[in-house]
Amino acid sequence: MFDLIIKNATLPDGRNNIDIACAHQRIEAIERNISAEAKVTLDAQGWLVAPPFVDPHFHMDATLSLGRPRMNRSGTLLEGIALWGELKPIQTIDDIKERALRYCDLAVSMGIGAIRSHVDTCDPELKGVQALLQVRDEIKDYLDLQLVAFPQDGVLRDPNALETTLRALDMGVDVVGGIPHFERTMAAGAESVRILCEAAAERGLMVDMHCDESDDPLSRHIETLAYETQRLGLQGRVTGSHLTSMHSMDNYFVSKLIDLIVEAEVHAVPNPLINIMLQGRHDTYPKRRGQTRVRELRDAGVTVGFGSDCVMDPWYSLGRADMLEVAFMGLHVGQLSSREDMAWCFEAVTTNSAKLMGLEGYGVEKGCKASFNLLQANDPIEAIRLKAHRIAVVRHAQVIAQNPPLNTEINIAGRPNFIDPSSYAPKPS
Numbered sequence: 001m002f003d004l005i006i007k008n009a010t011l012p013d014g015r016n017n018i019d020i021a022c023a024h025q026r027i028e029a030i031e032r033n034i035s036a037e038a039k040v041t042l043d044a045q046g047w048l049v050a051p052p053f054v055d056p057h058f059h060m061d062a063t064l065s066l067g068r069p070r071m072n073r074s075g076t077l078l079e080g081i082a083l084w085g086e087l088k089p090i091q092t093i094d095d096i097k098e099r100a101l102r103y104c105d106l107a108v109s110m111g112i113g114a115i116r117s118h119v120d121t122c123d124p125e126l127k128g129v130q131a132l133l134q135v136r137d138e139i140k141d142y143l144d145l146q147l148v149a150f151p152q153d154g155v156l157r158d159p160n161a162l163e164t165t166l167r168a169l170d171m172g173v174d175v176v177g178g179i180p181h182f183e184r185t186m187a188a189g190a191e192s193v194r195i196l197c198e199a200a201a202e203r204g205l206m207v208d209m210h211c212d213e214s215d216d217p218l219s220r221h222i223e224t225l226a227y228e229t230q231r232l233g234l235q236g237r238v239t240g241s242h243l244t245s246m247h248s249m250d251n252y253f254v255s256k257l258i259d260l261i262v263e264a265e266v267h268a269v270p271n272p273l274i275n276i277m278l279q280g281r282h283d284t285y286p287k288r289r290g291q292t293r294v295r296e297l298r299d300a301g302v303t304v305g306f307g308s309d310c311v312m313d314p315w316y317s318l319g320r321a322d323m324l325e326v327a328f329m330g331l332h333v334g335q336l337s338s339r340e341d342m343a344w345c346f347e348a349v350t351t352n353s354a355k356l357m358g359l360e361g362y363g364v365e366k367g368c369k370a371s372f373n374l375l376q377a378n379d380p381i382e383a384i385r386l387k388a389h390r391i392a393v394v395r396h397a398q399v400i401a402q403n404p405p406l407n408t409e410i411n412i413a414g415r416p417n418f419i420d421p422s423s424y425a426p427k428p429s
């Protein structure tokens, strides 16, 4: 007897009429016409079953704090950092934990199965770290949370940050972060990359740095990050997040830089919703888009995953834990409009992000964890177009969130009575 069987699913690669049988928290069979008993059977009605959404870049200690203690009036990254600095001393561990758990409820309902969250380590009490370590443990049965020690005020610019960041790693934070473009000088930024990569190498940890989140074409810390990755043998374990200055860099320099990133096997995480909002604020017109060179990085062989970064916090007032909204924005800003490019954008919020986070047992294949989403769409492109309704969210062979399919009744003489948004998909010719 299986725990769960999904009937008549379509998979992201186009296979259809597929049944998925799950037991012992794993996918035990995935093929057509499975005739076996199960405790729970779900009819996918031909809709898409895809692996969980993965958010490779988030700030869970700040989420849902919008308006506390005030709003960001200029809309800039720097006012956001200043505002966060005002909130930090007045919030408690319980505040942070309660907001984080509420966000995780929302994330689960939207089909997110794993989140890499940065956590601010520039705090002598490490309140965010204490809160999110507890949250990581409490949610582990339904959501994988990977924490990054993030010295928000600069590991060198803040005189206490190196000690508190290392202490956070001692407490069990998973990944080493940084913010070289916020250090006092370019030289200090490069020095911060070296120090933090050495700390990661000594501890056998991954690195994920906020890197060059700036419109300054001379902000080139990604070059140092790639260099240190190679020098310390960290290939495949390092991610550069944001990388927005690459948008504005000289093309000749980028042609050399991308090769260095590829050689070092450094991954890239653009955050399209946030950077289209924050970047270019010092421009008149034309205004720069503030998204890194997604197509060029991808085509060179870099693993690129899209992150959400912020939901209702000092940097961004909107967001709803919808990784399809993130993919939708990344697609537009990057002009990734061919069928192949759009399908790739779905990978950027699923398989690519799972790869760069090093998730085990991820995917809708035999032997993988029995964790996936049933989406009201026929394929990955339609999922992005519709920001598809999540009909069922399955984790470890249990349905942990569900929604009846959308089917709006309309009352117009001579027209159909019900509208299923997924019925508008283009038909193969």
Ligand code: FE2
Residues within 6 Å of the ligand: 057, 058, 059, 118, 210, 309
């Ligand atoms: Fe960030």
